[in-house]
Amino acid sequence: MKMIRAIIRPEKVSTVLSELADANYPAVTKIDVVGRGKQRGVKVGDIYYDEIPKEILLMVVEEDAVSEVVSIIMKNAKTGEGTFGDGKIFVSEVEAAYTISTGKAEL
Template sequence: MKEIIAFIRPSKMAATKKILDKLEIPSVTAIPVLGRGNQRGLNTTLSGIDIHPQVLAKGRVLGMKYIPKRMLVIVAKDGDVDRIVESIIQVNWTGYIGDGKIFVCPTDDAVRIRTNESGDVAL
């Protein structure tokens, strides 16, 4: 089992949900979060401007402290991870700073509280 943690633009949430439904991924937790990454909090999607990544790297552009994102948490069987990650990338890629990040972490076990089932059947 793996835990997939994805940070995406809020505007891409509906399309991401749609692709996960199409993949028949039954469980997704979506949480509104605030944060910033390499873009230093500059939200180019709201301002409608495109800042070259080298300019941002030099620290010459000041931006907002934090920007809104959606954090998705999915625990999936090992065999499903690649297609889930590829689908999230496909739907969320714009080529601009702020497209998001995906982290894949090992998960030792899952337990369904109601039935005490564990492992993949608990998913």
């Protein structure tokens, strides 16, 4: 199993979640966060914003679903060609998962 962490713009979350659910990937954890990327924030006029609002979507999927899920997120989270701040997707291995109510291991 793989963990997918997608950091995306807040205004793109509902579209991404809708498309994931339509593709039969409804299980997602969403967290409101702030941060900045390589561009180190944004300057608008005289005001500098170094903490930009973002959302993190967390999902655990089977290994063979990773490319489809990543593709759905990328297609629906992108605002334009080469736009800074659209986000980042991280994929990592899940060693174990347990259901708290039953104590069962998922792997």
